[in-house]
Amino acid sequence: MPVNGVSTVTEGVADSKAAVVIDSVTKRFGSVHALRGLTAHIHYGRLTGLVGPDGAGKTTLLRILTGLLVPDSGRVTVAGFDVVDDNDAIHVATGYMPQRFGLYEDLSVMENMRLYAQLRGMDAARNAGLFAELLDFTRLGPFTGRLAGKLSGGMKQKLGLACALMARPAVLLLDEPSVGVDPVSRRDLWRMVQALTDEGMAVVWSTAYLDEAERCDSVLLLNDGQLAYDGPPGELTARLEDRSFRLEEVGERRRAILAEALNLASIGDGVIQGAGVRVTLRADARAEEIQALADRTRARLAAVPPRFEDAFIDLLGGGPGGTSPLAERLPPVELASDIAVSCRNLTKRFGTFTATDNVSFDVRKGEIFGLLGPNGAGKSTTFKMLCGLLKPSHGEAHVVGLDLRRATGAAKAQLGYMAQKFSLYGLLSVRQNLEFSAGVYGLEGATRRVRIEEMIDTFRLAPWLSAAPNSLPLGFKQRLALACAVMHRPPVLFLDEPTSGVDPITRREFWTHINGLARKGVTVLVTTHFMDEAEYCDRVAMLYRARLIALDTPDALKRGAAAPPLADPTMEDAFIHLVESADLTDSNHGERAA
Amino acid sequence: MNSAARTNPSARAPVAAMRRFDAARLRALVLKESLQAIRDPSTLLIAFVLPTVLLFLFAYAVSLDVSKVRIGVVLESPSASAHTLAAAFTGTRYLDVTLAHDRRDVAEEIVSGRLRGFVVIPQDFERRLNGRSGQPLVQVITDGSQPNTANYVANYAQGVVQTWRAGLGADVPSTAVALNPRYWFNAELESRRSLVPGAIAIVMTIIGTMLTALVVAREWERGTMEAVLSTPASVVEILIGKLLPYFALGMLSTLGAAALAVFVFDVPLRGSLAALLLLSAVFMVPALGQGLLISSVTRNQFLAAQIALFSGFLPAFMLSGFLYEIDAMPAPIRAITWLIPARYFVSSLKTVFLAGDVWAAFVPNLLAMGVIGALLFLLAKRATRKNLEA
Numbered sequence: 009m010p011v012n013g014v015s016t017v018t019e020g021v022a023d024s025k026a027a028v029v030i031d032s033v034t035k036r037f038g039s040v041h042a043l044r045g046l047t048a049h050i051h052y053g054r055l056t057g058l059v060g061p062d063g064a065g066k067t068t069l070l071r072i073l074t075g076l077l078v079p080d081s082g083r084v085t086v087a088g089f090d091v092v093d094d095n096d097a098i099h100v101a102t103g104y105m106p107q108r109f110g111l112y113e114d115l116s117v118m119e120n121m122r123l124y125a126q127l128r129g130m131d132a133a134r135n136a137g138l139f140a141e142l143l144d145f146t147r148l149g150p151f152t153g154r155l156a157g158k159l160s161g162g163m164k165q166k167l168g169l170a171c172a173l174m175a176r177p178a179v180l181l182l183d184e185p186s187v188g189v190d191p192v193s194r195r196d197l198w199r200m201v202q203a204l205t206d207e208g209m210a211v212v213w214s215t216a217y218l219d220e221a222e223r224c225d226s227v228l229l230l231n232d233g234q235l236a237y238d239g240p241p242g243e244l245t246a247r248l249e250d251r252s253f254r255l256e257e258v259g260e261r262r263r264a265i266l267a268e269a270l271n272l273a274s275i276g277d278g279v280i281q282g283a284g285v286r287v288t289l290r291a292d293a294r295a296e297e298i299q300a301l302a303d304r305t306r307a308r309l310a311a312v313p314p315r316f317e318d319a320f321i322d323l324l325g326g327g328p329g330g331t332s333p334l335a336e337r338l339p340p341v342e343l344a345s346d347i348a349v350s351c352r353n354l355t356k357r358f359g360t361f362t363a364t365d366n367v368s369f370d371v372r373k374g375e376i377f378g379l380l381g382p383n384g385a386g387k388s389t390t391f392k393m394l395c396g397l398l399k400p401s402h403g404e405a406h407v408v409g410l411d412l413r414r415a416t417g418a419a420k421a422q423l424g425y426m427a428q429k430f431s432l433y434g435l436l437s438v439r440q441n442l443e444f445s446a447g448v449y450g451l452e453g454a455t456r457r458v459r460i461e462e463m464i465d466t467f468r469l470a471p472w473l474s475a476a477p478n479s480l481p482l483g484f485k486q487r488l489a490l491a492c493a494v495m496h497r498p499p500v501l502f503l504d505e506p507t508s509g510v511d512p513i514t515r516r517e518f519w520t521h522i523n524g525l526a527r528k529g530v531t532v533l534v535t536t537h538f539m540d541e542a543e544y545c546d547r548v549a550m551l552y553r554a555r556l557i558a559l560d561t562p563d564a565l566k567r568g569a570a571a572p573p574l575a576d577p578t579m580e581d582a583f584i585h586l587v588e589s590a591d592l593t594d595s596n597h598g599e600r601a602a
Numbered sequence: 603m604n605s606a607a608r609t610n611p612s613a614r615a616p617v618a619a620m621r622r623f624d625a626a627r628l629r630a631l632v633l634k635e636s637l638q639a640i641r642d643p644s645t646l647l648i649a650f651v652l653p654t655v656l657l658f659l660f661a662y663a664v665s666l667d668v669s670k671v672r673i674g675v676v677l678e679s680p681s682a683s684a685h686t687l688a689a690a691f692t693g694t695r696y697l698d699v700t701l702a703h704d705r706r707d708v709a710e711e712i713v714s715g716r717l718r719g720f721v722v723i724p725q726d727f728e729r730r731l732n733g734r735s736g737q738p739l740v741q742v743i744t745d746g747s748q749p750n751t752a753n754y755v756a757n758y759a760q761g762v763v764q765t766w767r768a769g770l771g772a773d774v775p776s777t778a779v780a781l782n783p784r785y786w787f788n789a790e791l792e793s794r795r796s797l798v799p800g801a802i803a804i805v806m807t808i809i810g811t812m813l814t815a816l817v818v819a820r821e822w823e824r825g826t827m828e829a830v831l832s833t834p835a836s837v838v839e840i841l842i843g844k845l846l847p848y849f850a851l852g853m854l855s856t857l858g859a860a861a862l863a864v865f866v867f868d869v870p871l872r873g874s875l876a877a878l879l880l881l882s883a884v885f886m887v888p889a890l891g892q893g894l895l896i897s898s899v900t901r902n903q904f905l906a907a908q909i910a911l912f913s914g915f916l917p918a919f920m921l922s923g924f925l926y927e928i929d930a931m932p933a934p935i936r937a938i939t940w941l942i943p944a945r946y947f948v949s950s951l952k953t954v955f956l957a958g959d960v961w962a963a964f965v966p967n968l969l970a971m972g973v974i975g976a977l978l979f980l981l982a983k984r985a986t987r988k989n990l991e992a
Contacts, residue, residue: 071990074832075832076828076831076832076989076990077989077990077991078991096834096836099832099834099835100834105829106825106828106829106832108824108825108828110825110826110828110829110830111826112826113824114638114641114642115634115637115638119637123631123634126626126629126630127627127630127631127830127834127835128834129624129627129834
């Protein structure tokens with residue numbers, strides 16, 4: 009997509025020389041090996057995805073490429089300059105957008121842009137024209153006077169990109185630019201980056217979202233500080249050709265079928281996709297077992313095109329099995345009513361700002377219910393009112409029939425809550441955290457001892473018992489947080505962004521537990537920003553600008569977005585479609601009112 | 603986006619952008635820092651409201667002066683001369699006298715702390731006065747738990763008696779040497795006059811060290827440092843860009859505090875404004891250097907504030923001669939005070955306000971502050987690297 013006044017000629021610079029040469033680079037922080045002998049090339053005129061789960065070494069590598077960290081051994085050249093010896097030149101040749109918003113929140117959009125223009129040695133006379141182009145490019149034109157701190161997550165990233173683009177760097181390095189950005193702004197970012205590579209710039213886009221890898225021209229797949237794959241994403245995905253299948257329209261039985269499928273020796277990975285179950289065969293395995301399962305359950309087995317994520321899991325040796333030892337131990341949940349959680353006209357105002365506006369829904373017993381929405385849409389506020397952490401300004405909420413306004417304490421005893429970022433007590437050891445949670449939920453004596461041992465056993469926490477939670481790998485932190493939330497066997501579970509920052513294998517293990525719990529009748533409410541995870545939900549409530557704009561099964565939501573160019577829309581397409589139609593309705597209302 | 607600025611990786615980086623020091627970049631950084639300082643209400647609070655509050659506090663609430671000390675005068679003798687002596691005590695403005703006729707009445711008052719001491723004019727006062735036996739005329743009892751006040755009461759009581767006796771006539775032998783004290787520089791011996799100039803040093807320490815440490819640490823904490831470090835701006839530019847605005851803020855605050863001292867608190871400025879500004883400007887060097895060093899080492903606002911408090915504010919408060927006289931400190935502590943830049947500044951400030959431009963005193967102080975400042979800057983420069991390595 010060409011940008012105003014720009015021809016898309018690359019003038020032969022692309023591919024003539026590598027933009028970045030990484031030669032056996034290692035980097036350690038204390039006892040942690042962030043990078044272990046990495047060797048790779050990055051080329052001009054291409055969008056290179058630096059892909060891998062959190063903690064794989066992506067940020068460390070990008071910081072070395074910008075000259076902000078020094079490799080322990082090995083050499084790196086960027087645009088022909090050595091990152092250590094030619095450090096000053098590196099800062100001129102590269103544009104860098106850190107993972108955390110690095111601009112000044114108390115300066116306006118224009119002031120930030122001016123600052124970065126001057127820091128990059130641009131003369132004032134030419135700035136006016138370039139600024140106009142950048143503002144147009146980023147669609148930030150109407151907001152030049154706004155303080156950067158008051159921008160939405162997506163606009164902040166676009167401003168960061170604009171500032172990193174000042175003085176036209178030869179190499180643009182973006183550290184997780186799509187985190188905290190709603191799908192609409194994310195699409196904008198892709199469009200901009202595409203235009204830049206078309207001009208011959210080398211762009212590195214780091215991401216933990218594996219679906220983003222498919223959009224890159226080339227991918228460096230990092231896992232645990234090592235290069236797991238280097239090349240076009242299609243080639244990696246092609247290895248999975250004829251190994252990806254979907255069991256169609258299994259509806260209510262999909263969780264049971266997934267569990268069974270994952271326990272088959274020939275199946276390496278499986279996830280729920282709407283009413284279907286998607287599975288991948290292990291390398292050299294044959295489809296007989298899964299075909300047998302399909303026949304037995306009278307499901308149609310369809311071959312589907314492989315995804316990058318399938319290939320990544322395959323590269324790592326497959327995902328976990330389908331049985332959750334946590335759910336196995338749990339007796340089936342008995343509830344008086346079929347409705348586990350309900351809310352009517354739920355509204356929360358903070359001053360003049362309405363965070364949740366007139367939201368009503370019912371969640372059935374044993375349902376996995378997802379809350380989806382862009383940042384600031386009111387997900388967390390709604391969530392907190394449902395589990396009694398915030399008092400609604402208006403409306404009511406019930407958990408297992410208990411009114412949260414009157415019987416807050418009794419209702420809270422019936423629910424387990426896993427907070428965002430796995431809030432654990434950093435100064436207590438892992439065992440003390442477990443004991444604390446047991447105590448808080450009133451477990452005593454023998455029950456308490458038995459349940460704690462169960463948790464240690466289920467989540468394989470034994471080697472970590474005396475460690476501080478903050479020193480645990482993120483995956484174990486997540487397990488501990490889940491253990492603390494389910495120890496008292498609550499009939500209702502609230503999970504706020506439970507898988508953010510966790511690698512795909514651990515995410516699968518987590519969903520195995522959640523699926524198992526749901527099959528035992530535990531009701532699960534979950535917020536997530538992984539669109540593919542919304543597929544695990546029975547129903548999804550879409551929140552946008554404090555209002556509930558859609559509530560349906562993932563398949564129905566996707567069907568709603570199906571239009572001629574999009575035959576098989578993804579959850580993300582559905583999301584964008586809904587948000588855009590909500591905006592359209594709003595503006596129509598506005599025009600009519602005017 | 604601009605064909606003139608087309609990506610051309612084979613070209614060497616532009617020369618202007620490669621320069622280690624570039625005035626345009628520095629200007630941009632200074633502008634940015636100034637905008638931030640103006641928009642952040644806490645900066646203005648620290649730079650202007652806090653100094654005003656501090657000055658008022660030191661000018662009015664903290665007083666080292668002894669005046670209206672409550673003492674008792676026990677009049678055991680009914681004679682006329684005893685009455686005139688008692689009247690001499692009540693007549694002075696430095697004492698607040700409670701008259702009694704029995705020492706037991708006042709003894710209890712001392713125990714309870716209502717009186718700081720008492721003077722007994724004994725029954726045989728008349729005889730002692732006329733007897734020329736050399737016997738002391740009166741007995742003075744003071745509250746030793748407050749030694750300064752006790753000394754003062756004893757000396758002052760003696761003084762009153764002597765003055766009274768001198769007033770009786772020539773037949774009384776005068777003491778060998780008549781003291782007629784003059785207090786230079788602060789004729790009324792008002793502590794406010796020496797406290798207020800000293801308070802300016804405290805204010806400058808807060809702005810120079812504390813505020814600077816906080817704002818640099820804030821950049822590390824918020825992640826803005828990472829973004830700025832990835833641009834061609836050099837460490838020197840980034841640091842100077844931080845310091846210049848706070849230097850200006852410190853000088854402005856000094857001017858404000860000096861105006862307050864002169865026009866509101868009646869502290870004379872006997873020296874020149876130029877000397878005051880020069881001294882303040884040189885003092886800002888070690889103050890800013892210390893702030894910079896702290897923030898480079900900690901990269902954390904909370905820690906920076908704590909360290910600034912303990913290594914900057916408290917020494918400036920207690921070891922600079924601002925509140926406690928350095929000559930009265932034990933030798934090891936006295937040795938430490940030589941390392942405290944505020945020590946040189948406080949003494950210079952007192953001189954410039956209360957005595958005048960005494961360059962013989964200023965020059966060594968300026969040199970000392972300059973040397974300590976240069977040392978701190980050197981350390982800070984070494985502690986700050988242009989990367990994220992801890």
